[in-house]
Amino acid sequence: MTQSARVFLLPSLAEDDAFQGRTVVVVDILRATTTIVHALAAGATAVVPMLDVEAAREKAHRLESRGVLGGERGGKKIEGFDLGNSPAEYTLAAVQGKTVVFTTTNGTKAMQLCRSANRVLIGAFSCFSAICRELGEQDQVDILCAGTDGQITREDVLFAGAVIDDLTRSFGETLQLNDQAEIAADAWRNAKRDFAALKPLAECLRASQGGRNLLEIGHERDIEIAAQIDKFNFVAELDLAAWWIVRK
Numbered sequence: 719m720t721q722s723a724r725v726f727l728l729p730s731l732a733e734d735d736a737f738q739g740r741t742v743v744v745v746d747i748l749r750a751t752t753t754i755v756h757a758l759a760a761g762a763t764a765v766v767p768m769l770d771v772e773a774a775r776e777k778a779h780r781l782e783s784r785g786v787l788g789g790e791r792g793g794k795k796i797e798g799f800d801l802g803n804s805p806a807e808y809t810l811a812a813v814q815g816k817t818v819v820f821t822t823t824n825g826t827k828a829m830q831l832c833r834s835a836n837r838v839l840i841g842a843f844s845c846f847s848a849i850c851r852e853l854g855e856q857d858q859v860d861i862l863c864a865g866t867d868g869q870i871t872r873e874d875v876l877f878a879g880a881v882i883d884d885l886t887r888s889f890g891e892t893l894q895l896n897d898q899a900e901i902a903a904d905a906w907r908n909a910k911r912d913f914a915a916l917k918p919l920a921e922c923l924r925a926s927q928g929g930r931n932l933l934e935i936g937h938e939r940d941i942e943i944a945a946q947i948d949k950f951n952f953v954a955e956l957d958l959a960a961w962w963i964v965r966k
């Protein structure tokens with residue numbers, strides 16, 4: 719049963735040891751964490767989140783034909799990489815049975831801050847209910863929004879707010895929240911009123927900073943994919959000892 723849930727709207731808002739002993743959900747809806755979930759859904763055995771491009775190249779090189787190199791800088795596929803950061807690229811043909819070595823600007827960086835956590839889950843709307851079910855069994859829950867280049871992004875805040883809204887409905891008054899969790903939940907509840915007026919989640923994501931960046935570089939389809947709720951029924955978890963993300 720969840721007793722405390724906190725949101726960090728940006729990595730820089732979390733102190734060094736903030737996540738010690740807690741269950742953290744890392745979220746970069748557009749697109750790193752959405753793409754990781756799609757890679758695992760397409761049969762990748764694991765996704766290894768890497769901080770920098772050269773280290774990712776070396777790691778993939780060591781894996782030989784078992785490795786696939788994926789990720790972005792400036793939203794675009796990195797030179798020499800097999801795949802970029804579009805969830806649709808992570809198909810069965812591209813990743814089934816492979817280990818994806820993955821580096822992105824903000825998402826995989828945020829994961830590095832969670833090394834002292836008890837558990838680290840990967841947040842995406844595509845496995846929203848599975849994540850909420852898993853969190854309902856954890857005492858101390860944190861949601862870490864990756865943001866974009868040090869700026870808060872609405873798509874991450876909406877996801878965090880949706881999770882807080884769900885936990886609040888399950889645990890009510892007994893659940894302790896920080897102010898950032900309250901802010902995120904307010905943002906989600908506001909947006910939900912728009913959904914009732916037939917403005918779908920994809921439209922909210924399109925209007926966010928992350929959404930506008932993707933539109934600029936021609937990745938509109940990724941926004942639609944990121945807005946699909948509960949496409950999958952599994953939780954992706956970063957194994958902290960092995961340092962890879964697998965389906966739980």
Ligand code: MLT
Pocket residue numbers: 746748749750751790792793794803822823824825826
């Ligand atoms: C990131 O990790 O910075 C993002 O996923 C960027 C992107 O959407 O390509």
